[in-house]
Amino acid sequence: MPSGMTVFFQAVLSGVLIGGIYALIGIGMSIIFGVMRIINFAHGDILMLGMYLSYYLFALAGIDPFVSVLIIIPIMFAFGALLQKVFINRMLDALPQNQLLLTIGLGLIMSNAMMLAFTSDYKILTTSYSSASVTLAGISISEPLAISFLITAGITALLYWFLTRTDTGQAIRATAQDAQAAQLMGINVKRMGMIAFGIGGALAATAGALISPTYYIYPQVGSAFTLKAFVITVMGGMGSVVGATIGGIIIGGTESVSSVCISSGWKDVVVFAVFLLVLLFKPAGLMGKSRM
């Protein structure tokens, strides 16, 4: 393959693999928005908590980050549900702008509490496979990213099954479609809100754990991911799981390809520009209206 093409395909592949992780973040935010109509500005900070959890589980107990996902999911589900119950629940009738500001405040508390506890030094988690790769047709595939992608695919499939085949899942979708009607049908809307936030939190933290072998960990790492999550959720359609999945992969790929074709400095500008275009011309997102 001519080298220009190799570089291009390399970029596309790396982008898609990272996109899987972005998708996980986006899905979590999408569910929260779908059910509660709240834009969770603290989403990236929950991801950051997941990163720290996986770091310390690895450093203190030797648990591999990918395995630690099994521990992180229930813990952070509880955390998310707790956040909703204690804070967000009180704000259900407030102005959406105020709800957003509340989540900003919560995010600030999370990231700065971590900074106080662990200082803002960068932490690096190195596993035996952190830099391992497999080469196929001149293109190298990062092992940790590939494994993350598979895990993400698995979780997404599970989530899809949950939302379409279980009673609770369908109740969540009903609430997302029309909260009042759902309530009339006997669904406990408040409880759905808690579950949605729990799922969102668990997914964000899982994404954090999946990235941790390949990135660096510090308290302020969340905000960049929150911004990406917005872009993905809006692109995919607020509230659409499938949309967020596709959106995540598209954003990952776009970022990577812009990095190659333009320069790494401009890649985020491209992402935000795409975001604005979608907001302006197709605000309901690629998948259309709230449909999980």
Next chain:
Amino acid sequence: MGSRLSNIILLLTLAALFFFPRFVASPYAFHIMILLFLSTIVGTSWNIIGGYTGQYSIGHAAYFGTGAYVTMVLMKDKQIPPWLGVWAGVALVIIIALVIGSICFRLRGPYFVLASIAVAEIMRLSAMNLKELTNGAEGILATELPAFRIGGRVITDFVSKTPFYYISLVLAIVTIVVAFLVLHSKLGYCFQAIREDQDAAHALGINPTFYKNAALVISAIFTGIAGGFYAIYVGFVDPATVMSLDISVQIVLVCIIGGIGTIYGPLIGSILIVPITEALRSNLIAEAIFKTGMVSQESHFGSFLKENLAHAHALIYGILVVLVILFMPEGVVGFQRKLWSKWNKGLG
């Protein structure tokens, strides 16, 4: 509050502020006051578009940063004194505000918020990448200012902080006065109508696009001026310092905590936040604790305090914001008004 009483308090406060430099010599005290005034300026200007018109832009760093960069670049590259350069900054800021408005005002509520963030981030990243214009991530450093002359006589050469103190004080007063005039004018009336119900206002003949843009432009102008002032005061700008999301968030938070949509809200919010932030950041609070002798510097807890109290300021922001939004959504000013009216009712 009785109108006379409040006017007397106002005059006394103003007098105290003007004579402050006579009695206080500590550059540190000046620094805190200057930051306080700066925070008041940006908060009050944000309020015009956020509090009165109901459009919560979390992208005001775009205007702050533009004002800062233009002033700095003109001073460093073209030797244009900042008191002239800042107007070029204002001109650019107006254009940018109109462009941003035309993109973002098509969106409502939280979508507008997200768009404002995206635009500000695009500007920050552009500032980082357009090296020939802005020197990129390295930033621009300029610690020497030209002396300010009127008719050949040097009024100040900006070596001490006193001129900066007075400039920022006057700017803060002007911004508050403008906000007051706007609020009580037809403009202000239309702004608030849009905030309450944009469609109803439209039906009544108020053109939302025109008024929203007007609010944004007024807001942007003062934010840009504040940015220009900040640049020459600190002597260093880079995209992370003057164009970041952090700045945009801080601006909004000061208003929320103080009282959104009120004249004095941003001022109160600044008074609450700025001194505490600075005192924490510069370890003044830690030093005070050590002086009381309750905790020794060498002890475990003592060194923990010393290392970490400085970083607690943003945590305190966060806690304040959460508390205010949950329990005092109208901010401290709104809360105080409620208390006052309850007290009055109790008396009457």
Next chain:
Amino acid sequence: MTKRTMALVAALCLVFIDIARADNVKIGFINSMTGSEAPVGENLTNGVTLALEDLAKAGIKVDLVKEDDTGKPQVSMSAMEKLATRDKVAGVVGPYTAACGNAIARVAEKYKVPLVVPVAAKDEITQQGLKWVFRPGAISYDYAEIVIEMATALDKPKTMAIINENTDFGISVARGAKAVAAKKGIQIVFEEAYYKGSPDYRATLSKIKATNPDLVFMVSYVADAILLMRQSREVGLRPKAFLGAGAGFSVAQFAQEQAISNYVFSSTQWTQDAKWPGAKDFGKRYEAKFGKQPTYHAAAAYEAMMIMAETAVKAGGDREKLREALRAGKWNGIWGEVKFADYDNFTNQNKHQMLVEQIQNGRHETVYPPQQAAKKPIYPFPGWK
């Protein structure tokens, strides 16, 4: 003793302690103690700690006032101002990063406080004719020169790719690298400044791989240094040598990531093998006390502190006298000979001998110049395992 007498004695003691304390010269120390630069900043803090121990042993008492600049220039400037005006220090040692060093140099000049900058490498810091700023450490050009010089001594490389961080340090060293390459007839086939904090360099590294350079020259602080090498391994980048320009590549944390750090060269201002008085002992002492090898930052901070404290005490804490003494003085310690001189367009700059180290088996080893080397350089890069 009655209560009153005890109180009197206590008061007298306090007075004496106060007088005694008032006698101690105050020195300020600005460093990146937290934030992204903290892992390296720690070396400066530790170096200063060892210096204070040695100073105390020699009977030189100073009060250290520490300030954390979190790696941000504007915080560094605030810290400098506070030290100059509130704490009224005689002089300041620090900071760490080039950006912070550049920012506070002018503040030091404005407040007329002697500033000794241990390692910040941006050329401009001592190119502005500032009378109050002194730098024992090397300039950024030197970082590039020594390691490329070594490469040309070992082989005849024809092409080089440059990837550097988009910061003061990164950009000034990259500039130096281009100038040196031009002198030596090496063609630059790729050049990119990445902006700090992006986790993904795969695209850039793939582009570099496609140009097949003989040398890859990198300028990064520690977190990115690790990611860059990890991802270089991942995409299979295999030049004849990886040349790092100090900073992140000199840190023990980097060396420990053996799978990706082995065989990487890094220019450095100091190693324990350097034939300077006390260098080896300093290294041993540092490792015994802090559990890891010191970087050149530690040695620089140590020497900067020694110079500053000794001279400040001799000058009785007077800033002008201190400045004159720094200008006139000559030192020869673990940092080699130090003399602040004016040459070319530099002011108060010390001409410092650079070295090159290479990571072999997870440890930094001095490999160049031959007179200072402890081990032979391993060249070319044997490939990824």
